[in-house]
Amino acid sequence: MSTKAQKSSALDILKKILSNQIFIPISALLILTIVNLIVDPSFFEISLGYSSDGNPVLSGYLMTIIDYGSELAILAIGMTLVTAASGGQDISVGAAIAIAGSVILRVLCGTETSPETIQAPIIVAFLVSVLVAMAFGAFNGVLVAYFRIQPMVATLILFTAGRSIAAWINNNQLPIVNDETFTYFGGFIPGIPIPTPFFIAIACIIVTALVLKFTNLGLYVQSVGINEQSSRLNGLNPKFIKFITFVILGICVAVAGLIKVSRLSTINYSVIAKDIEMDAILAVALGGNVLSGGKFSITSSILGAYVIQFLTTTLYKFEVQSAALSAYKAIVVIILVVISAPVVREKASAIWKKLVNKKAAAKQAG
Amino acid sequence: MFKLKKLVSVIATAAICLSMASCGESKPAAGGTEAKDDGGLIKVGIINNDPNESGYRTANDKDMKYTFTKENGFDASFAYSLKNDEQIGFAQKFIQDEVDYLLLSAADTAGWDSVLKDAQDAGVKVILFDRTIDADPSLYEASIVSDMDKEGQTAVDWLKGQNLPKYEIIHIQGVMGSAAQKGRSGALDTAVSELGWTMVTQQTAEWNAEKAQQIVQSVIDSGKSFNVIYAENDDMAKGAVAALDKANISHGVGKDVVVMGFDCNKWALEELLAQNWNYDGQCNPFQASYIKEIIDTLENGGTIAEKIVIMDEKGFDATTITQADVDNYGI
Numbered sequence: 001m002s003t004k005a006q007k008s009s010a011l012d013i014l015k016k017i018l019s020n021q022i023f024i025p026i027s028a029l030l031i032l033t034i035v036n037l038i039v040d041p042s043f044f045e046i047s048l049g050y051s052s053d054g055n056p057v058l059s060g061y062l063m064t065i066i067d068y069g070s071e072l073a074i075l076a077i078g079m080t081l082v083t084a085a086s087g088g089q090d091i092s093v094g095a096a097i098a099i100a101g102s103v104i105l106r107v108l109c110g111t112e113t114s115p116e117t118i119q120a121p122i123i124v125a126f127l128v129s130v131l132v133a134m135a136f137g138a139f140n141g142v143l144v145a146y147f148r149i150q151p152m153v154a155t156l157i158l159f160t161a162g163r164s165i166a167a168w169i170n171n172n173q174l175p176i177v178n179d180e181t182f183t184y185f186g187g188f189i190p191g192i193p194i195p196t197p198f199f200i201a202i203a204c205i206i207v208t209a210l211v212l213k214f215t216n217l218g219l220y221v222q223s224v225g226i227n228e229q230s231s232r233l234n235g236l237n238p239k240f241i242k243f244i245t246f247v248i249l250g251i252c253v254a255v256a257g258l259i260k261v262s263r264l265s266t267i268n269y270s271v272i273a274k275d276i277e278m279d280a281i282l283a284v285a286l287g288g289n290v291l292s293g294g295k296f297s298i299t300s301s302i303l304g305a306y307v308i309q310f311l312t313t314t315l316y317k318f319e320v321q322s323a324a325l326s327a328y329k330a331i332v333v334i335i336l337v338v339i340s341a342p343v344v345r346e347k348a349s350a351i352w353k354k355l356v357n358k359k360a361a362a363k364q365a366g
Numbered sequence: 367m368f369k370l371k372k373l374v375s376v377i378a379t380a381a382i383c384l385s386m387a388s389c390g391e392s393k394p395a396a397g398g399t400e401a402k403d404d405g406g407l408i409k410v411g412i413i414n415n416d417p418n419e420s421g422y423r424t425a426n427d428k429d430m431k432y433t434f435t436k437e438n439g440f441d442a443s444f445a446y447s448l449k450n451d452e453q454i455g456f457a458q459k460f461i462q463d464e465v466d467y468l469l470l471s472a473a474d475t476a477g478w479d480s481v482l483k484d485a486q487d488a489g490v491k492v493i494l495f496d497r498t499i500d501a502d503p504s505l506y507e508a509s510i511v512s513d514m515d516k517e518g519q520t521a522v523d524w525l526k527g528q529n530l531p532k533y534e535i536i537h538i539q540g541v542m543g544s545a546a547q548k549g550r551s552g553a554l555d556t557a558v559s560e561l562g563w564t565m566v567t568q569q570t571a572e573w574n575a576e577k578a579q580q581i582v583q584s585v586i587d588s589g590k591s592f593n594v595i596y597a598e599n600d601d602m603a604k605g606a607v608a609a610l611d612k613a614n615i616s617h618g619v620g621k622d623v624v625v626m627g628f629d630c631n632k633w634a635l636e637e638l639l640a641q642n643w644n645y646d647g648q649c650n651p652f653q654a655s656y657i658k659e660i661i662d663t664l665e666n667g668g669t670i671a672e673k674i675v676i677m678d679e680k681g682f683d684a685t686t687i688t689q690a691d692v693d694n695y696g697i
Binding site for chain 1: 563613
């Protein structure tokens, strides 16, 4: 009797794990890890070296992943909220990053292309870019929440125009920042061997966790996403909540923009953060979030973001032609979409039930 | 609700049209004022790609504006678009305005025959610059272009001349299929197969510095040795160098890794001057002087000997570059 109870509780736990959202990104991570372990365990080596400035840096594929995956993780936070509340995605984040980055450079460089010293403190430049990015987020938010335009269509406007706006902010110049401290955000802080973007991502994650813990934002977003009408009847303001998620995404965009322009101390409007919106949406999907809104898990999305970078880095390691990377990502998307389709889910749970029943029946018989 | 949606979409459309119109206005604004005071000025209509497209285009546009001025005896109107059909529209407008010369950097190679025929009938002489088109050569007077194959060849010849003890190359390509990519890759591919050089990796970064950085990072992580980075533009070379700096791999004159770029951006030539990079190949955006020469010849009743003019393009070596080169050739 007791063994049976144990068995069934074990089954329950297994079922819980399987039905938990975070199971999807974790299993993807496991698959990638195993593949790499089998093919070449040196993938996981991390070595301590020194950069050409003489600062200690850790290097290795894993470091590359947490380094380059961080912008995506930050974007995934905002994108998850937008998805959950509005049931749609913001496809303008890449263009918005170009704008935010352009603003940072404009403030730092003034009107010169390559000034010897920066014209304003970096924090000021960053705060200005946060304000600008929030304004563009608000623009998207107003279109979606108050004008009820589909998120993808509403953000298409900025998607199309954003990079031109970014170029216009700097008069088509490509400014270069010659200040060393500016490189810290996308590189390393002297003496700390772990890439700074990772710390920035962690800071964003902590802030988000605190906000979700101490405010009702998470609950409100979720209820608006599940049923707008009934949440309105319960005294929420769905429009405002949708609007605010776009503004939050704007903040994420500004942070990601800072990292992006810091990596090279300059900007190229037409290619900076190219196609990153697709990766951000993929991170949300990979996190097991329903793309039509409702329940969400930011932790899963963040994990999803790092899994995507894991995949990218793995493909680079195998010297897959970089032009073909998006094709591989497309395969992942297809698999995810198929798995999360209601029809497949119902079938899978039916099969699962049958299996469990059979086992139970077998046990009873035995 | 549906009505509201419709209203919004109408407003959005109107807004987009308005914004387009206002953009259009700011560009060929000269159109209204140009024709009136035609005091012996040569009227030229210049159709170019959007100057925001790249540093190359910005320099190209500046050069045009600097050359075709009233002081030099020209009455120039400018129109910009990255779209072929819009460019054709501009061409028709210029023909109606009875310009003497139509200067054209076509967005696309196809679709130009009929409008150029109209130009010919109207007595408008056409000069192509930077981009060639698929049309009968009789439809234009001259075509001033860069020879991308030669750019690649110059760079590879320079690399050959370095007599490195070994050649282990990271090749970072531009957008696959673009003329610049084909020309610059072709020469290197040939050299690699003929001279037995080692291609450590060959990847496209699509002119994108970040991608180049990741590609080089990946090679560094894999522990493979390499001593040449052949990047098909300056941005990608910059991205590659950022990855090298992170891993403390020395680069530049007399260092471990030879860095090669293209396009001669000013900041890139400054890197050469500081000996952080080794080579930068020029892609000459300064076609205006060539065009002016041709117009002068035609105006004086002369004929053009060669229809296709290939511009001089240099390759700069970090050991010999001077500040004057940076000032003159940097874009």
